[in-house]
Amino acid sequence: MDELPFQSQSSALGRNLIPKRDDRFDSERSDRDGTTLHRVLLVEDDARLRSRVAAVLRRRPHLRVVGEVEAAEPALALLRQGLEVDVALVDLRLPGMSGQELISIAKAEWPRVELVVLTGFADDDSIYEALRAGATGYLLKDAGPAEIASAIDEVCDGGAPMSPGIARRVLAGFHAHREGPEPDLTLRERQVLDLLTRGASYPQIGQGLGISTNTVQTHIRSIYRKFHVSTKSEATLVAIRRGYVR
Secondary structure, rough: OOOOOOOOOOOOOOOOOOOEEEEOOOOOOEOOOOOEOEEEEOOOHHHHHHHHHHHHHHOOOOEEEEEEEHHHHHHHHHHHOOOOOOOEOOOOOOOOOHHHHHHHHHHHHHHOEEEEEOOOOOOEEEEEEEEHOOOOOOEEEEOOOHHHHHHHHHOOOOOOEEEEHHHHHHHHHHHHOOOOOOOOOOOOHHHHHHHOOOOOOOOHHHHHHHHHHHHHHHHHHHHHHHHOOHHHHHHHHHHHHOOOOO
């Protein structure tokens, strides 16, 4: 059984920030047997922890670690060089640019990249700042190997993985800050929301409802505005709490 003692350690700010990438896998999407591969970028300033996570993920035949960096800036450099990434595991406290800033920029420039937080911080401010920035998952560093691998699979399937304690805090936050009147969603918006929370992509939603991708985006912007949210994960939590999906 894999062992992964997640004990965060401090790292010096002046170390070499040259990004490490694995060019063997950055353009592959499926293995020889047809299995879909999930390409993962690790952004973690603790070198020992980063190596442990990479070693754990490499033991999963469907996961490919395509890059390992210790700061946001080299992560952005790799993405801008064209590195193909499906999931980025991002620490929040990084030297230089913060993890939240990286998530916000990456979500804007590469919206198809799933951004999952892997951190030791479980306070409300860290959680909500990351979710507002565009994170689609939030894991604590005490997560086991199986939980991390499962989270990558879940987010690639359209889910929003969270450590149990984080999910409870997020739901408690929504319960404590109840919105006003029930959002007045149109029938079409409800249909779009249902497919969105089931993990469908924008083109898949459009195909399923017989509408264009641009129209899907218009409906989703309207849903976000009515829910007072800015990310899919936040919209999903509101939809669950409001009873729109089960």
